Amino acid sequence: xxxxxxxxxxxxxxxxxxxxxxxxxxxxxxxxxxxxxxxxxxxxxxxxxxxxxxxxxxxxxxxxxxxxxxxxxxxxxxxxxxxxxxxxxxxxxxxxxxxxxxxxxxxxxxxxxxxxxxxxxxxxxxxxxxxxxxxxxxxxxxxxxxxxxxxxxxxxxxxxxxxxxxxxxxxxxxxxxxxxxxxxxxxxxxxxxxxxxxxxxxxxxxxxxxxxxxxxxxxxxxxxxxxxxxxxxxxxxxxxxxxxxxxxxxxxxxxxxxxxxxxxxxxxxxxxxxxxxxxxxxxxxxxxxxxxxxxxxxxxxxxxxxxxxxxxxxxxxxxxxxxxxxxxxxxxxxxxxxxxxxxxxxxxxxxxxxxxxxxxxxxxxxxxxxxxxxxxxxxxxxxxxxxxxxxxxxxxxxxxxxxxxxxxxxx
Numbered sequence: 001x002x003x004x005x006x007x008x009x010x011x012x013x014x015x016x017x018x019x020x021x022x023x024x025x026x027x028x029x030x031x032x033x034x035x036x037x038x039x040x041x042x043x044x045x046x047x048x049x050x051x052x053x054x055x056x057x058x059x060x061x062x063x064x065x066x067x068x069x070x071x072x073x074x075x076x077x078x079x080x081x082x083x084x085x086x087x088x089x090x091x092x093x094x095x096x097x098x099x100x101x102x103x104x105x106x107x108x109x110x111x112x113x114x115x116x117x118x119x120x121x122x123x124x125x126x127x128x129x130x131x132x133x134x135x136x137x138x139x140x141x142x143x144x145x146x147x148x149x150x151x152x153x154x155x156x157x158x159x160x161x162x163x164x165x166x167x168x169x170x171x172x173x174x175x176x177x178x179x180x181x182x183x184x185x186x187x188x189x190x191x192x193x194x195x196x197x198x199x200x201x202x203x204x205x206x207x208x209x210x211x212x213x214x215x216x217x218x219x220x221x222x223x224x225x226x227x228x229x230x231x232x233x234x235x236x237x238x239x240x241x242x243x244x245x246x247x248x249x250x251x252x253x254x255x256x257x258x259x260x261x262x263x264x265x266x267x268x269x270x271x272x273x274x275x276x277x278x279x280x281x282x283x284x285x286x287x288x289x290x291x292x293x294x295x296x297x298x299x300x301x302x303x304x305x306x307x308x309x310x311x312x313x314x315x316x317x318x319x320x321x322x323x324x325x326x327x328x329x330x331x332x333x334x335x336x337x338x339x340x341x342x343x344x345x346x347x348x349x350x351x352x353x354x355x356x357x358x359x360x361x362x363x364x365x366x367x368x369x370x371x372x373x374x375x376x377x378x379x380x381x382x383x384x385x386x387x388x389x390x391x392x393x394x395x396x397x398x399x400x401x402x403x404x405x406x407x408x409x410x411x
Contacts, residue, residue: 007336007340011340017309020305021305021341024298024301024302024305024341024345025341025342025344025345025348026345027294027297027298027301027302027345028295028298028299028302028341028342028345028346028349028384028387028388029298029345029346029348029349029352030294030298030349031291031292031294031295031296031297031298031349031384032295032345032346032348032349032350032353032380032381032383032384033349033350033352033353033356034291034294034353035288035291035292035295035349035353035376035380035383036349036350036353036354036356036357036372036376036377036380037291037353037356037357037360037370038284038287038288038290038291039284039287039288039291039373039376039380040353040357040370040371040372040373040376041287041357041360041367041368041370042280042283042284042285042287042288043284043370043371043372043373043376044367044368044369044370044371045280045283045284045368046277046280046281046283046284047368047369047371048368048369049277049280059232059233059234059235059236059239059242059269060135060136060230060231060232060233060268060269061230061231061232061233061239061242061243061246061266061267061268061269062228062229062230062266062267062268063084063088063228063229063230063231063246063250063264063265063266064084064227064228064264064265064267065082065083065084065227065263065264065265066083066262066263066264066265082223082225082226082227083225083254083263083264084106084225084226084227084228084229084264085224085225085226086106086211086224086226087253088226088229088249088250088253089104089105089106089129089226089229091249091250091252091253092104092229092231092246092249092250094249097245097248097249098242098245098246098249099245100233100234100238100241100242100245101231101232101233101234101242101245101246102134102135102232102233102234103131103134103135103231103232104135104229104230104231104232105128105129105131105132105135105136105229105230105231106127106128106129106211106226106228106229107126107127107128107211107226107227107228107229107230108126108127108128108211108214108215108219108225108226108227108228109124109125109126109127109214109219109227110124110125110219111123111124111125112124112125112181112182112207112218113181113182113183114164114168114179114180114181114207115179115180115183116168116169116174116177116179116180119167119168119169119170120168121164121167121168123160123161123163123164123205123206123207124205124206124207125181125206125207125209125214125218126206126207126208126209127208127209127210127211127212127213127214127215127218127219128208128210128211129148129151129210129211130145130146130147130148130150130151132145132208133145133192134232135230135231135232136230137195138192138193138195139192139193140159140190140191140192140193141162141191141192141193141194142173142175142190142191143159143175143188143189143190143191144189144190145159145189145190145208146158146159146189146190146209146210150210150213151210151211151212151213152212154210154212154213154216154217155210155213156184156185156186156187156209156213156217157186157187157188157189157209157210157213158179158181158186158187158188158189158207158208158209159188159189159190159191159192159207159208159209160174160179160188160190160191160192160206160207160208161191161192161194161203161204161205161206161207162191162192162193162194162204163202163204163205163206164204164205164206164207165191174188174191175188175189175190175191176188176189181207181209181218182218184217184218186209186213192204192206192208211226231246239268239270243266243268246266247259247262247266250262250264288376292383295383295384295387296387298342298345298387299342299387299388299390299391300391302338302341302342302387302388302391302392303391303392303394303395305341306334306337306338306391306392306395306396307394307395307398309334309337309395310334310395310398310399313399314402317330317399317402318402321402327400327401328400330396330399330400330402331396331397331399331400332396333396333399334392334395334396334399334400335389335392335393335396337392338388338389338391338392338395338396339385339388339389339392340388341388342384342385342387342388342389342391342392343381343384343385343388345384346380346381346383346384346385347381349380349384350377350380350381353372353380354372354377357370357372358370358372
């Protein structure tokens with residue numbers, strides 16, 4: 001029996017019980033659609049994270065405190081305090097000691113409540129220096145960034161991101177306006193150009209002030225430590241050399257002779273990107289595996305229906321064997337029927353999953369745009385057909401092994 005003949009018989013057998021066939025395909029359809037949607041969401045999240053990390057800055061190195069200094073001889077643990085200072089930033093700006101470092105900036109901050117007129121908005125506060133736009137790869141859409149003189153004089157000036165402008169100023173030009181940051185009055189001197197931040201981490205939802213002003217007016221004034229230092233390497237090729245230079249400078253600054261006891265850690269942009277890619281990859285795999293469970297359930301449904309079909313068509317099988325059909329012909333017929341059922345359900349599932357993925361951003365605006373990739377579509381369809389083959393083998397083999405005499409006598 002040819003494949004086309006087997007396909008014709010499969011279509012005829014399935015159309016004879018349309019409702020039952022449709023309900024069986026529904027299980028595969030839901031499973032494939034779930035795989036497409038969840039993998040697309042995971043891929044979209046991965047793409048958004050990569051875009052945001054790449055937008056942090058050019059050839060960026062991020063220096064953070066790894067351990068607080070010991071209190072009474074006992075280490076306070078990871079992240080329990082800051083060991084960085086403005087003196088460290090100044091040392092890293094020394095061209096003789098760090099020729100491969102273009103510049104370095106301090107960073108400190110947290111969350112801040114912003115108020116303008118009768119509008120309120122909670123945003124991310126960053127206290128830093130005048131080189132922030134260069135190192136962090138920001139552009140200005142209007143106004144200007146604060147200067148070194150503003151930092152030195154602890155002036156209450158601020159630069160806001162596009163998300164803050166949208167939610168706080170109701171279409172007004174923010175430059176020159178006075179806003180309150182944690183009840184302290186600051187004058188807006190500039191607006192950062194949009195970087196396209198969205199989802200769980202929005203780089204446009206920020207207010208940037210001189211770090212000295214942040215210390216004096218917004219962060220208590222007593223603790224003048226630096227949470228992070230951002231350093232810019234001269235080029236991607238010298239990032240490793242810049243890393244070595246920064247490490248040695250900070251070890252000298254902190255009077256640490258053993259590098260394994262360093263109270264800071266350095267991450268390059270590539271390190272952050274690789275870590276984030278690995279995390280989102282695992283997340284995508286887990287989401288796909290969870291959705292894949294519904295495909296297995298759909299496959300069990302196919303096996304159940306095919307066993308019922310074999311029982312119902314026992315007499316037909318006996319007649320076909322009596323007039324010369326071989327065991328292989330019966331096996332191929334029912335395998336094609338099972339694979340056609342799962343394949344059609346998989347194709348419809350791909351269509352539904354693609355449409356749902358395309359419509360999700362309109363329903364959940366904070367969700368990263370799902371990315372439907374060709375490999376995930378082909379994999380989902382191949383798995384659906386493979387499930388039809390796997391779960392169809394037992395019913396098809398059972399049909400092929402029927403004794404024709406017993407089958408003819410079956411009522």
